[in-house]
Amino acid sequence: xxxxxxxxxxxxVLVLLIYFLVLLLSNVGIIDSYIQLNMVIVGINxxxxxxxxxxxxxxxxFSLGHAAFMAIGAYASGIMTAKLGQPFIVGxxxxxxxxxxxxLLIGIPTLRLRGDYLxxxxxxxxxxxxxxxxNNDYVGGAIGLNDIPRYTNWTWLYFxxxxxxxxxxxxxxxxxxxxxxxxxxxxxxAEAMGVNTTYYKILAFVIGAFFAGIAGALYAxxxxxxxxxxxxxxxxxxILVIVVFGGMGSITGSIVGAVILSVISSFLQGFPExxxxxxxxxxxxxxxxxxxxxxxxxxxxLFNKEGGLSGxxxxx
Amino acid sequence: MEMLVVNNLYKSFGGVKAVSNINMKIEEGQxxxxxxxxxxxxxxxxxxxxGIYSPSSGDIVYKLNQEISxxxxxxxxxxxxxxxxxxxxxxxxxxxxxxxxxxxxxHNNFKYNLFTSLFRLPGYYKHEDEAYDExxxxxxxxxxxxxxxxxxxxxxxxxxxxxxxxRALASKPKLLLLDEPAAGMNPQETRELTELIQWIRxxxxxxxxxxxxxxxxxxxxxxxxxxxxxxTLLARGTPEEIQNNPEVIKAYLGGE
Ligand SMILES: Nc1ncnc2c1ncn2[C@@H]1O[C@H](COP(=O)(O)OP(=O)(O)OP(=O)(O)O)[C@@H](O)[C@H]1O
Ligand SMILES: [Mg+2]
Numbered sequence: 001x002x003x004x005x006x007x008x009x010x011x012x013v014l015v016l017l018i019y020f021l022v023l024l025l026s027n028v029g030i031i032d033s034y035i036q037l038n039m040v041i042v043g044i045n046x047x048x049x050x051x052x053x054x055x056x057x058x059x060x061x062f063s064l065g066h067a068a069f070m071a072i073g074a075y076a077s078g079i080m081t082a083k084l085g086q087p088f089i090v091g092x093x094x095x096x097x098x099x100x101x102x103x104l105l106i107g108i109p110t111l112r113l114r115g116d117y118l119x120x121x122x123x124x125x126x127x128x129x130x131x132x133x134x135n136n137d138y139v140g141g142a143i144g145l146n147d148i149p150r151y152t153n154w155t156w157l158y159f160x161x162x163x164x165x166x167x168x169x170x171x172x173x174x175x176x177x178x179x180x181x182x183x184x185x186x187x188x189x190a191e192a193m194g195v196n197t198t199y200y201k202i203l204a205f206v207i208g209a210f211f212a213g214i215a216g217a218l219y220a221x222x223x224x225x226x227x228x229x230x231x232x233x234x235x236x237x238x239i240l241v242i243v244v245f246g247g248m249g250s251i252t253g254s255i256v257g258a259v260i261l262s263v264i265s266s267f268l269q270g271f272p273e274x275x276x277x278x279x280x281x282x283x284x285x286x287x288x289x290x291x292x293x294x295x296x297x298x299x300x301x302l303f304n305k306e307g308g309l310s311g312x313x314x315x316x
Numbered sequence: 317m318e319m320l321v322v323n324n325l326y327k328s329f330g331g332v333k334a335v336s337n338i339n340m341k342i343e344e345g346q347x348x349x350x351x352x353x354x355x356x357x358x359x360x361x362x363x364x365x366x367g368i369y370s371p372s373s374g375d376i377v378y379k380l381n382q383e384i385s386x387x388x389x390x391x392x393x394x395x396x397x398x399x400x401x402x403x404x405x406x407x408x409x410x411x412x413x414x415x416x417x418x419x420x421x422x423h424n425n426f427k428y429n430l431f432t433s434l435f436r437l438p439g440y441y442k443h444e445d446e447a448y449d450e451x452x453x454x455x456x457x458x459x460x461x462x463x464x465x466x467x468x469x470x471x472x473x474x475x476x477x478x479x480x481x482x483r484a485l486a487s488k489p490k491l492l493l494l495d496e497p498a499a500g501m502n503p504q505e506t507r508e509l510t511e512l513i514q515w516i517r518x519x520x521x522x523x524x525x526x527x528x529x530x531x532x533x534x535x536x537x538x539x540x541x542x543x544x545x546x547x548t549l550l551a552r553g554t555p556e557e558i559q560n561n562p563e564v565i566k567a568y569l570g571g572e
Pocket of ligand 2: 358359360404
């Protein structure tokens with residue numbers, strides 16, 4: 001048993017330390033509501049980017065529909081909490097499950113479609129979800145869903161982010177995750193080695209969508225109000241930009257990317273056109289000078305791993 | 317005992333008959349050489365044996381872990397049936413390390429479930445440790461242990477071929493299909509490879525079918541040689557028989 005390694009204990013302590021520190025700073029008012037707002041945005045973007053990275057970065061399935069999973073989660077939690085008066089935990093659970101069900105559905109075309117074609121199919125899926133939202137009066141159509149109770153707080157946000165990172169990193173460092181990476185690398189060889197590529201491609205979508213659904217719930221129950229336009233094609237692109245910026249196949253990259261790009265867009269809030277220009281320039285520079293993203297597929301490690309197997313297996 | 321039976325096997329692509337009326341039986345424990353001029357249908361035959369293509373007509377039956385016929389072949393199931401292969405145009409997972417590549421070969425031997433993986437329960441450590449030990453053992457046999465953390469794409473050609481063989485062996489096959497394992501190797505590497513294949517046959521109790529253009533390797537290594545020409549089976553016999561077979565000589569001279 002190697003659960004209580006030094007590294008794991010340090011990590012746990014650090015995770016709790018950050019949690020309580022932020023709690024304290026919020027209580028004494030050093031972290032004001034503006035910073036809080038930005039922390040929520042950063043946290044949600046981390047969840048979205050890490051979960052998309054599993055699908056696109058690790059498994060190699062190009063997806064332009066990630067915001068749709070977020071939308072499904074946001075509406076599911078919005079309906080549960082605002083319309084049906086359920087507690088937030090129910091909202092989050094229903095959000096995650098309904099989004100992963102959608103992930104299962106969108107995973108099926110991946111069996112036949114690759115590359116550009118898959119990208120277009122996922123894009124179409126995103127638009128369909130948006131159109132359903134626009135035409136459904138129960139959730140307010142184009143006007144959107146109002147009066148969603150604000151349940152998202154630091155505790156929910158933080159532990160959702162930690163859970164996403166924990167579970168997805170565990171997954172990619174297990175044989176299941178390596179199977180996903182082998183599909184990205186060479187699908188035919190992966191099959192010849194006994195990897196059920198059908199299963200793993202769908203699984204990547206299901207897990208990725210699950211967490212995007214949670215991100216949607218956190219969003220809905222923080223901003224009181226959601227409308228279909230929020231989760232359009234541009235949001236999917238935003239998430240993809242974070243993943244590409246941080247590095248396909250690097251979880252730390254997605255975290256770093258989410259922080260940097262969220263902060264940049266927060267400063268450019270008042271100038272949406274300028275924001276798009278700057279995004280485009282950043283993407284261009286990354287593509288030209290560092291196409292593998294800021295982190296490549298490397299992970300930044302807090303503590304030195306102490307040899308042994310699991311350290312070795314997951315040495316990437 | 318025969319472990320592979322091929323009956324009236326045909327495969328055509330449009331008008332091209334890549335494999336035509338092949339009948340054969342392969343005995344357990346042999347090293348069988350499959351030779352023939354370029355375009356003779358050798359790789360196509362391997363692709364039929366591993367479910368990548370399905371026969372236009374005829375069938376293939378394995379009697380390995382279970383009796384199974386080509387109607388039920390799927391590429392991802394072949395490892396379960398006991399069949400593993402390498403590719404003529406090396407297909408390693410380029411951005412993965414040597415160790416990770418071989419661990420993919422071990423994929424079907426892992427036993428812990430998805431839940432254990434997501435929450436990293438104790439079973440994760442136990443099974444990953446076991447797999448690591450076995451794979452490291454294999455890498456040592458192949459003299460690849462020092463390179464275990466090198467990305468596959470950064471290895472020289474000869475070593476990439478070896479990693480591919482190690483990856484296939486990690487699946488613990490009964491039948492190993494090697495498509496031109498010595499292509500791109502220098503004479504020294506080829507000699508080592510010959511010994512290695514001989515050794516793994518004994519050690520892992522394997523049947524091996526190998527496609528190869530390097531005649532000295534084929535003649536040294538194989539108990540039995542099968543010659544393909546224009547998709548048909550031209551001749552079969554011991555190395556001496558094949559070397560002295562006038563039709564084979566003609567096919568090679570005419571084919572060049
Ligand atoms: N997927 C395919 N589509 C169309 N034609 C194919 C396909 N695969 C193989 N062929 C054709 O089938 C014939 C046999 O090819 P194959 O690759 O099996 O030959 P080979 O004996 O392996 O040759 P080499 O020694 O050059 O590797 C060739 O004429 C080839 O062009
Ligand atoms: Mg060939």
